[in-house]
Amino acid sequence: MEAKAIARYVRISPRKARIVVDQIRGKSVMAARETLQFINRAAAEPVAKTLDSAVANAENLHHVRPEALVIKACYVDEGPTLKRFRPRAKGSASRICKRTCHITVIVGTREEA
Numbered sequence: 001m002e003a004k005a006i007a008r009y010v011r012i013s014p015r016k017a018r019i020v021v022d023q024i025r026g027k028s029v030m031a032a033r034e035t036l037q038f039i040n041r042a043a044a045e046p047v048a049k050t051l052d053s054a055v056a057n058a059e060n061l062h063h064v065r066p067e068a069l070v071i072k073a074c075y076v077d078e079g080p081t082l083k084r085f086r087p088r089a090k091g092s093a094s095r096i097c098k099r100t101c102h103i104t105v106i107v108g109t110r111e112e113a
Contacts, residue, residue: 002072002108003058007050009079014101017043017076029055029069029107047103054105064109072108076101
């Protein structure tokens with residue numbers, strides 16, 4: 001049994017989100033929630049929301065208690081980049097890339113993980 005949740009077009013750099021996701025991979029759901037609660041990064045909030053959504057999917061679709069779940073896989077893919085321009089000296093402009101990412105969290109029961 002496994003349940004999945006995907007947060008798409010999250011307005012944070014994939015590189016910064018991967019730092020947070022790497023710290024919860026393979027942990028139990030309770031330990032991951034505790035880690036995300038105390039991590040001091042902006043990406044912790046969308047990752048926590050995605051984790052809660054995956055746990056809710058497992059509860060509602062497969063009738064599994066959250067205490068029995070572990071994070072089987074979690075990864076961050078790159079989303080589309082928003083391209084903006086900032087005025088610079090002598091009438092020129094430089095590009096600013098506002099990156100987005102897709103956060104995927106897959107949870108499963110302990111014996112499958």
